[in-house]
Amino acid sequence: MTVNTILEVSNLKTWFYTRRGIVKAVNGVDFDLWQGECLCLVGESGCGKSVTALSLLRLFDSPPGKIVSGKVIYDGIDLTSCPVKRIRQVRGKEIAMVFQNAQSALNPVFTIGDQIMEQINAHGHYGRAETRKKALMLLEEMNIPQAENALTMYPHQMSGGMKQRAMIAMSLSCDPAILIADEPTTAVDVTIRAQIMFILQELMSRRNMSIIFITHDLSLVREIGDRAAVIYGGKVVEIAPVDTILTAPAHPYTRGLIACLPDISADLKRLPSIPGNTPNPIDLPQGCTFHPRCKDVMDICRSTEPELVNIAGVHKVACHLYDNAGVDRA
Amino acid sequence: MRSYIIKRLFYSVIIAWGILTITFVLLRVGPTSPVDRYILNIAARGQDVDSVRQAIEARYGLDKPIIEQYLLYMGNLLQGKWGWSFSASQPVMDLIGSHWIYSFQLVLLSSIFAIIVGVGLGMLSAVKQNTKIDYAASIFSFIGISIPGFWLGLMLILVFAVYLGVFRTYYDTNYPIWSLENLRQLILPVLTLGIGSLAGYVRYTRSAMLDNLRKEFVTTARAKGLSERTVIGKHVLRNAVLPLVTIIMFDLGSIVFGGAYLTEIVFGIPGLGQVSFNAIFANDYAVVVAVTLIGTFLVLFINLVTDLIYTYLDPRIRYD
Amino acid sequence: MTELRAEQGGKSRRPFFISHRLVGYYWERLQKNRLSLVGLGFIGFLALTGIFGPFVVQDPQKTDFNIKNLPPLGFSIQESIYDIRTGEITTTIIQSRPEHPLGTDSKGRDMLAMLVSGARISLLVGLLATGIAIFIGAFLGVLSAYLGGWVDNALMRFTDIMMTFPFFLLLVLIVFIFGPSLAIIVLVIGLTGWTGAARLIRSEALSLRTRDFITASKALGASDTRVIFNHLIPNVSSLIIVMASLSIPGVIMAEAALSFIGLGDPMSTSWGTILNTGQHSLDSAWWVAVEPGIMLFLTVLSFNFFGDGLRDAFDPKASV
Numbered sequence: 024m025t026v027n028t029i030l031e032v033s034n035l036k037t038w039f040y041t042r043r044g045i046v047k048a049v050n051g052v053d054f055d056l057w058q059g060e061c062l063c064l065v066g067e068s069g070c071g072k073s074v075t076a077l078s079l080l081r082l083f084d085s086p087p088g089k090i091v092s093g094k095v096i097y098d099g100i101d102l103t104s105c106p107v108k109r110i111r112q113v114r115g116k117e118i119a120m121v122f123q124n125a126q127s128a129l130n131p132v133f134t135i136g137d138q139i140m141e142q143i144n145a146h147g148h149y150g151r152a153e154t155r156k157k158a159l160m161l162l163e164e165m166n167i168p169q170a171e172n173a174l175t176m177y178p179h180q181m182s183g184g185m186k187q188r189a190m191i192a193m194s195l196s197c198d199p200a201i202l203i204a205d206e207p208t209t210a211v212d213v214t215i216r217a218q219i220m221f222i223l224q225e226l227m228s229r230r231n232m233s234i235i236f237i238t239h240d241l242s243l244v245r246e247i248g249d250r251a252a253v254i255y256g257g258k259v260v261e262i263a264p265v266d267t268i269l270t271a272p273a274h275p276y277t278r279g280l281i282a283c284l285p286d287i288s289a290d291l292k293r294l295p296s297i298p299g300n301t302p303n304p305i306d307l308p309q310g311c312t313f314h315p316r317c318k319d320v321m322d323i324c325r326s327t328e329p330e331l332v333n334i335a336g337v338h339k340v341a342c343h344l345y346d347n348a349g350v351d352r353a
Numbered sequence: 354m355r356s357y358i359i360k361r362l363f364y365s366v367i368i369a370w371g372i373l374t375i376t377f378v379l380l381r382v383g384p385t386s387p388v389d390r391y392i393l394n395i396a397a398r399g400q401d402v403d404s405v406r407q408a409i410e411a412r413y414g415l416d417k418p419i420i421e422q423y424l425l426y427m428g429n430l431l432q433g434k435w436g437w438s439f440s441a442s443q444p445v446m447d448l449i450g451s452h453w454i455y456s457f458q459l460v461l462l463s464s465i466f467a468i469i470v471g472v473g474l475g476m477l478s479a480v481k482q483n484t485k486i487d488y489a490a491s492i493f494s495f496i497g498i499s500i501p502g503f504w505l506g507l508m509l510i511l512v513f514a515v516y517l518g519v520f521r522t523y524y525d526t527n528y529p530i531w532s533l534e535n536l537r538q539l540i541l542p543v544l545t546l547g548i549g550s551l552a553g554y555v556r557y558t559r560s561a562m563l564d565n566l567r568k569e570f571v572t573t574a575r576a577k578g579l580s581e582r583t584v585i586g587k588h589v590l591r592n593a594v595l596p597l598v599t600i601i602m603f604d605l606g607s608i609v610f611g612g613a614y615l616t617e618i619v620f621g622i623p624g625l626g627q628v629s630f631n632a633i634f635a636n637d638y639a640v641v642v643a644v645t646l647i648g649t650f651l652v653l654f655i656n657l658v659t660d661l662i663y664t665y666l667d668p669r670i671r672y673d
Numbered sequence: 674m675t676e677l678r679a680e681q682g683g684k685s686r687r688p689f690f691i692s693h694r695l696v697g698y699y700w701e702r703l704q705k706n707r708l709s710l711v712g713l714g715f716i717g718f719l720a721l722t723g724i725f726g727p728f729v730v731q732d733p734q735k736t737d738f739n740i741k742n743l744p745p746l747g748f749s750i751q752e753s754i755y756d757i758r759t760g761e762i763t764t765t766i767i768q769s770r771p772e773h774p775l776g777t778d779s780k781g782r783d784m785l786a787m788l789v790s791g792a793r794i795s796l797l798v799g800l801l802a803t804g805i806a807i808f809i810g811a812f813l814g815v816l817s818a819y820l821g822g823w824v825d826n827a828l829m830r831f832t833d834i835m836m837t838f839p840f841f842l843l844l845v846l847i848v849f850i851f852g853p854s855l856a857i858i859v860l861v862i863g864l865t866g867w868t869g870a871a872r873l874i875r876s877e878a879l880s881l882r883t884r885d886f887i888t889a890s891k892a893l894g895a896s897d898t899r900v901i902f903n904h905l906i907p908n909v910s911s912l913i914i915v916m917a918s919l920s921i922p923g924v925i926m927a928e929a930a931l932s933f934i935g936l937g938d939p940m941s942t943s944w945g946t947i948l949n950t951g952q953h954s955l956d957s958a959w960w961v962a963v964e965p966g967i968m969l970f971l972t973v974l975s976f977n978f979f980g981d982g983l984r985d986a987f988d989p990k991a992s993v
Contacts, residue, residue, distance in 0.1 A: 115578030371834035383850035504966035611841025
């Protein structure tokens with residue numbers, strides 16, 4: 024199987040220098056994105072997945088945030104260090120992004136039509152009529168009813184699902200190769216969720232687009248993901264095809280996550296959970312970030328950070344249990 | 354939207370009524386009636402007090418019951434019969450007609466100055482937060498809010514007119530209002546009146562901009578690949594402008610008119626403030642009341658316009 | 674738990690609660706802001722001057738034309754006298770004298786004494802008038818928010834009407850009608866300046882009214898008065914304090930402005946009165962206009978610094 028890697032992230036670290044200390048929100052993230060796939064970035068709240076997404080396009084607040092090290096290679100350019108003008112050509116055109124809350128992500132004082140047309144014109148010169156036609160087609164592609172009308176509506180006049188779809192339509196306006204979706208269904212209810220997921224899957228096949236799908240919900244991972252990267256404490260601790268993650272997770276954290284999924288057929292008195300708390304990005308533990316909560320912790324875990332190593336096929340784990348690649352010590 | 358406009362207009366009428374009524378009450382409740390004051394002048398000239406008093410009372414209906422007086426008062430005001438200024442020997446309306454333009458010009462120029470410089474500096478401050486520019490602007494605005502306007506005027510006169518001789522110390526009315534020479538001698542007054550407002554605008558613009566700079570739609574705008582100038586100048590500004598409009602209009606209404614009054618006196622500009630000031634010391638009631646009412650109705654009008662502008666600018670309110 | 678009852682407002686018999694433990698906490702937070710401490714320091718200095726000063730300095734109203742126009746220490750000024758009879762111009766240099774360290778005005782009154790008297794008046798008027806204004810504003814605001822319904826409506830209409838009058842114009846009108854005495858001025862400023870406080874406190878109280886702790890206390894059977902006094906008012910008390918400290922500068926400026934245009938109390942010397950004299954002697958005695966202005970500026974600046982720091986100490990999110 025030949026795989027076309029279109030995005031490569033290596034050892035990405037984004038730190039925020041605040042009065043209270045350095046917040047190491049992203050602290051060594053490695054993953055690659057293949058053409059036509061949906062890669063899920065999975066993790067709990069505060070693990071750094073959103074900041075990772077923002078870091079790809081350098082969209083975080085720049086004081087106090089800073090990319091301290093690492094590379095994000097797209098189309099031969101390193102997005103972490105290229106000049107701002109260059110990255111603006113990538114933003115919206117090659118790599119687009121949709122956010123969790125459409126109401127706050129859209130500008131409340133401009134119409135949807137204006138906002139979509141603005142993006143179209145940011146990356147090309149089209150006449151007014153042509154731009155409008157393109158915007159209309161995008162809305163229709165999203166199955167937004169009465170698309171003509173929708174163009175003149177303001178965000179607050181639309182329902183939650185419509186807004187989310189409008190935002191997706193906007194992001195597609197320049198036919199990007201990669202779409203980063205940051206928890207696009209978290210703020211909507213279940214029926215809309217299904218619509219959005221359906222649309223995203225259609226888009227992938229129709230436009231041959233890759234999606235980086237950020238979520239904390241494992242059921243969504245199963246629904247849409249091809250591969251998943253599990254993020255903990257600002258690092259990718261495991262990356263593998265979704266089936267593998269769900270059925271044969273290697274990292275103790277991933278195992279804990281999967282174990283936490285309540286089984287409807289089982290007779291549970293208490294919901295299982297992982298003991299301890301998520302790490303504080305200002306004060307990360309030494310060595311492996313997961314070691315204080317790991318039941319398989321060893322001495323080496325307390326002092327040395329594990330590297331992300333390949334243990335089978337495309338399955339990678341960052342855990343000292345697998346220091347001799349492929350050998351499971353536990 | 355239309356029903357809102359109608360409701361708002363109706364409300365303005367109620368407030369207008371309230372204003373006139375309160376003014377009437379104040380006038381009647383005062384220790385000396387308007388007649389008494391006029392009498393003082395007459396007595397000083399040695400005329401027969403009593404007969405004059407009777408004549409006035411008869412003419413102005415002051416001997417009638419208070420309700421009738423009230424209705425007469427309202428009626429007169431609404432018809433534009435704003436009384437007679439005995440100190441200027443002309444109807445109050447005429448007096449106002451010949452002097453309002455000076456006040457208008459002063460307020461207009463100061464406001465334009467204050468808005469352009471104030472909002473501009475505020476935007477700059479917000480975008481370059483915590484840099485030297487920001488701190489300098491902060492200090493400047495603190496000072497600007499704390500300086501008494503009329504004293505600033507005096508100091509400017511002291512420095513630029515008395516010592517440096519760049520400007521004259523008095524206002525020459527011989528120049529046509531919109532001529533360059535006239536505008537030149539308005540530089541110091543406009544600065545005086547403008548700086549107080551300006552300082553406030555810098556602070557409020559900065560905070561409005563900062564509030565919006567942190568909003569999510571800014572990240573979205575950047576993610577679309579827009580230039581920073583578009584992001585700030587179009588997306589952020591359009592949102593920051595909303596509270597700013599309210600603040601600027603409010604400042605115009607409540608503070609600028611008072612400031613203009615004082616500025617006119619300091620610089621000798623013959624606007625309505627000066628007119629009122631002269632009337633006070635001549636005990637000329639009608640003029641003082643008239644100027645107060647004009648100022649108040651202007652504020653009422655400005656408030657109405659502000660409300661309508663705000664409703665138009667914020668689509669969340671326009672389409673509800 | 675014992676609570677410190679702090680009394681605020683000239684005519685108030687109602688206590689505003691501040692728990693003594695919290696005062697210490699707020700004081701610590703206030704100390705972090707250097708500028709506000711500087712402001713507080715100056716206010717303290719001013720208070721001492723105002724209270725004890727008049728006993729130490731000369732009589733501010735004593736005129737002595739022999740020592741008129743003395744410059745302050747370290748300065749001297751040229752005076753040219755044109756003798757009509759002989760047509761000669763004699764120029765003399767007037768030196769400062771140590772017994773009048775800040776100079777004298779055109780009537781020979783000691784500047785230092787006048788400034789001290791001005792300090793006393795400014796603080797007096799500032800505190801009293803603000804007290805009245807805030808008291809009325811807080812009372813109406815809380816009442817309006819709590820009772821709701823037609824009471825709220827009527828009170829807010831009334832507030833709207835009063836707010837439409839430009840503050841200074843209204844002041845001038847009322848002082849013109851009722852006469853310029855210190856008592857009237859304090860009353861008038863207090864009776865006209867409550868509108869802003871009423872609005873803000875009402876909106877704060879409104880947001881509190883729906884909070885759970887109010888519902889809980891009502892569920893426990895608390896009467897309306899008890900809820901208002903024991904729960905609502907203490908929770909808006911920090912807002913009241915901040916508003917008070919930020920209103921004082923406006924009040925002081927208003928009194929100064931009134932005195933400046935001649936509507937001040939003729940019996941007392943306030944900074945505005947001095948400026949009124951100084952206005953006409955800019956070329957012969959510039960210090961008469963400069964000194965009181967500096968005092969006004971510093972006083973207002975200090976209250977602004979202090980009020981800002983206070984607001985930050987109570988709620989850092991609310992800072993502009």
